[in-house]
Amino acid sequence: MTPVRIGLTGGIGSGKSTVLAMLQALGAAPIDADAISRATTAAGGAAIAAIRERFGPDFIAADGALDRARMREAAYARPEARRELEQIIHPLVGQEIARQVEEATRAGARCIVFDIPLLVESGRWRAQLDRVLVVDCAPETQVARVVARSALQPDEVRAIIAAQAPRALRLAAADLVVCNEGLTLDALRHEVEQAAHTFGL
Known part of the structure; x- marks a missing residue:
């Protein structure tokens, strides 16, 4: 059986790594580009x-x-x-x-998840994937999360966000979106399980 190929992406501080760990726990094989x-x-x-x-x-x-x-x-x-x-x-x-x-x-493996930070920017990935899953949240949430976990200042985080693909472009490329805004870990896990169910996990 050919595994389903999922491209996972999201801006800095969106919670992409957390979502990847949850997908892995559900049986997905992760590949970190x-x-x-x-x-x-x-x-x-x-x-x-x-x-x-x-x-x-x-x-x-x-x-x-x-x-x-x-x-x-x-x-x-x-x-x-x-x-x-x-x-x-x-x-x-x-x-x-x-x-x-x-x-x-x-x-x-029934499902392979490719963790690709620059999925939208590179353009060469889309043809190799069955679905694109985007983890999304508001830019100010991204800033708050990254500042809380790193030594970066808010302006530095905003500069990183500005250098990444625009949020609208990422969302336009998505087949599925997990909105990681104001969720508890349990609520996020539920969202991820719902998404995973649609691609056979």
Whole structure:
């Protein structure tokens, strides 16, 4: 049986990670695209040799991982540097995602949930998914949650929100929306269970 493929996305502070954990508890197999991407540029990661060859040893930190600060500077000074980095990382991420999908399918997963923060922005994901599930809440709720859990100031959080896909665009891309506004954890779990029921969990 081919598992249903769900793309999960939402802005910072929307509660996406909480929803993912709830879906996992209901039997979904999670695939974290961000974590896979980070792993390729960690010490010993699959992208490190190619990054060293393309950008030089100065871009590898003392611990053997990508020097993110230096790469950010390079991408700021030379926008094509970001594209060059993506050309190294994206195929590796794609291969690892394919491997994890195969593993989950072999294990009999009925549903695979792809945690994709930039699902709406990237444009390349939609064709690979059966449904898109968006976790949504008001921007001020996002700000309050992130400030409460991090050292960021409200203006810094608003800047992150502004850099992400607009809320309206995310909602327009959604097949299902979980509105995580003013809910207790139990109420949110009920919403997630209702959504999960529609894709076979």
